[in-house]
Amino acid sequence: MACPFFVPLEILKDGSWPHPSRLPLGAGWTGNCRASGQEVAASEEHIRDFCNLGYAAACPHLPPRRDWDAVRFSVANANGYQLTFGYVCELAHAPVEHGKLTFDLASEVWIDVPRDPRVATLADAYLQSFRGRQGAVFG
Secondary structure, three states: OEOOOEEEEEEOOOOOOOOHHHOOOOOOEEEEEOOOOOOEEOOHHHHHHHHOOOOOOOOOOOOOOOOOOEEEEEEEEEOOOEEEEEEEEEEOOEEEEEEEEEEEOOOOEEOOOOOOHHHHHHHHHHHHHHHHHHHHHOO
């Protein structure tokens, strides 16, 4: 359940998390924060404690009024042609929005585009993590 204001930039390969594939985006990521409305660099501490995990009530950048606290992804279907991910946007640990996103492997494009660009940004990161773990099968 990544923070909806997190903008992942690069997978962290430093071994800081004991089970990085269990993280909400399938890996730990460096990145920026858009909680203020402008994209700013997130500190290493915030990235580790808040951005990658969601539900960061203690984060000083989190706006008091927000649509979601976290975005969760899961693999719904994976075959040699397409990858379909389910997503759930949560507020106060309850789902408020959900859907499916399908990525076409042949054309390298999303078939289903989420209405909110935050979901699209996080889905791209989840896709990259998933493909990295699967190697040549979906890479």
